[in-house]
Amino acid sequence: MIHFTSRVRFHYGHPDVFDRIFHITRGGVSKASKVINLSEDIFSGFNSTLRGGNITHHEYMQVGKGRDVGMNQISLFEAKVANGNGEQTISRDVYRLGRRFDFYRMLSFYFTTVGFYFSSMVTVLTVYTFLYGQLYMVMSGLERAILEKQEIQQNRSLETALASQSIFQLGLLLVLPMVMEIGLEKGFRTALGEFIIMQLQLASVFFTFQLGTKAHYYGRTILHGGAKYRATGRGFVVFHAKFADNYRLYSRSHFVKGLELFILLVVYQVYGPEQSSSVYLFVTISMWFLVASWLFAPFVFNPSGFEWQKTVDDWTDWNRWMGNRGGIGIAQERSWESWWEGEQQHLKHTSVRGRLLEIILALRFLLYQYGIVYHLNIAHHSRSVLVYGLSWLVMVTVLLVLKMVSMGRQRFGTDFQLMFRILKGLLFLGFVSVMTVLFVVCGLTISDVFAGILGFMPTGWALLLIGQACRSLLKKVGFWDSIKELARAYEYVMGIVIFTPIVVLSWFPFVSEFQTRLLFNQAFSRGLQISRILAGRKDGHTTG
Structure with missing residues (x-):
């Protein structure tokens, strides 16, 4: 039996174990810049691969690593990783690897390193390109001239195509691999149930919001550099983040861009030619969902966000x-x-x-x-x-x-x-x-x-x-x-x-209760109620 591997994994988490003799005779593993080499572990993997080494995975014990559970902590982590991938994209290491890999290994290398972040940035840029193109067509009168043609009016096939396109724009096609994987492991009834539960827990809103985080910090690093480490913490987050904290964290990455897309959609509706509401809905529904996620997701996932x-x-x-x-x-x-x-x-x-x-x-x-x-x-x-x-x-x-x-x-x-x-x-x-x-x-x-x-x-x-x-x-x-x-x-x-x-x-008081019951599990809800009681006792003791 022939065992084939593309050999494009460059690290397997912390701690990494290095072959000391191999690396000290080939330049070592240390890096000179804490900005460019923010993702120091993967750059060590780049060095090993460029110098003829191979990275293997020996699994002795599998342990689930606890990650951040707060919206702000997750966004800080995603920003840090996006900054690191931006520096990797413009580094000489990735350039040299791309020059030396064969075609199939280079494809695997792309999709397991910087390709995911590049694709995220292209997805967001596509929305911008489409809306600014629509703005130009509306303001110049070109769209009105096209829609006034006799062969375009009452075109049912066009509406059907737009309807099917809008379904794919919502990302349902990307859900198919996840449903297939869970279906093969646990059964398709379980996979469908888990998919419905994820939508009820607003998982689509969360991942759409994080798409904006990845695109913003990855694009800024490519344009200007300046990646930096961002401390995220490991605590169990049950506290309420203030509006000023959310504003400082998401103003440039999400709020400004969300309002820009909002104005674009409004201008397109106001100055666009008269057309059926279904056509406008099919064309813009995914973009309205993107705008709503970028503007209000930090407050939806914020404990006591609507008290x-x-x-x-x-x-x-x-x-x-x-x-x-x-x-x-x-x-x-x-x-x-x-x-x-x-x-x-x-x-x-x-x-x-x-x-x-x-x-x-x-x-x-x-x-x-x-x-x-x-x-x-x-x-x-x-x-x-x-x-x-x-x-x-x-x-x-x-x-x-x-x-x-x-x-x-x-x-x-x-x-x-x-x-x-x-x-x-x-x-x-x-x-x-x-x-x-x-x-x-x-x-x-x-x-x-x-x-x-x-x-x-x-x-x-x-x-x-x-x-x-x-x-x-x-x-x-x-x-x-x-x-x-x-x-x-x-x-x-x-x-x-x-x-x-x-x-x-x-x-409306029921909005806060609905938010707590829907988005967080029973343990989190209980912890939130306990924190309120303790805060009330502390305030009472202070005033007394």
Whole structure:
């Protein structure tokens, strides 16, 4: 009997046992960089394979390793592993292995190392490409022209194809291998039952959310590098994570991207040609599911995430965190400014290529503004450059107002709080008055105003991203404080948008009980109830 192995497994968990004589005569196992070689165990496997060695697996005792059970701890672990795979992708070790492997061994190597994370990133990029392509077709009128053709109208075969495609988009095809494996081991009735239980426990929401974690950190590492170790902990997690903690952890990786896709879907529905609701549902149902998972999964899987008192405390804590000033020695958990500065660390150490790519990627937001401006009544179907320039005049006015606010904060913010608040109020009233007069003169309606907000908000975010990439230049010209104030305004709006559904659900007491009973097992629910009792006794002892 011939035994065949592709020999592409590079480590079998901790602890790893090395052949000392083999490795010390071939350069050793130590690595020079704790950033590039974040996944040090797999790089040791790369070295062994490149130098003619082979990695074997000797199983003496099989023990189930306890992993993290909290949403935040799991996301930190996934972020760390995604960072490590990003560094592996751009490392010379993977390049050399790819050059030396034969075709079949290289395929096995791809799918057992960086291929999974690359495929996750491509999946997310496909959603972006599809929606921005739809935005271009809607704004240019191309989609309307196509759908008005006689052979396209009332095309039942097209709707049937879209219906079957939407089922595959939900990932049901990827479930088939799991169902087959469980079916062969335990029977197909058991496999079907376990699949239904997984869906009731919102496993699809969880894994869709983690897809965003993998894609974000893997893509950021490829663009800018900067992988780092993230401590996850090993405790039994039964505590409630505050809204500010979830916001700090998921703002850039999930919330920003979820809101961007949300606006894309809304614009596509508002400006798209009239079509049957079933067609729109078939095309976008998987994307709406992705948006909902990215925006609200951290709160659904958060113990006591919908308790009213917890929600009130979370809002107070988040509002205090947003208002605190940052600076040297101020932790990110205490101030939004410190956290915002920390979120830009990857841009401080990136290359010119990384900054240029960041600017190019930010330019995608300008598609909103360009398309929506020419669909407002102010344009009157005109394609004049002056109409588009008027929209940029509004953006420049906003930046000047923010510049005045930052100057007022520096001059009056510490000693003259009342003067500073009066200044902000006057500037806000003046800006609103000017915009109101402009809208009345141009004959804009409420729908136009709403569409204008949808168009200008992404544009402001693009200016913010470009400003962060050109930080040193803006500091020299004195506009960095305006960028900071613009970022603070966006963070406030984004936090309120995400927090509002949580407040609504927290009004109903049964939502919290349903969440605890449905998502967590009996032991976890009992531990959560005990923690509430102990917290109540502690509070009572303190007040007494």
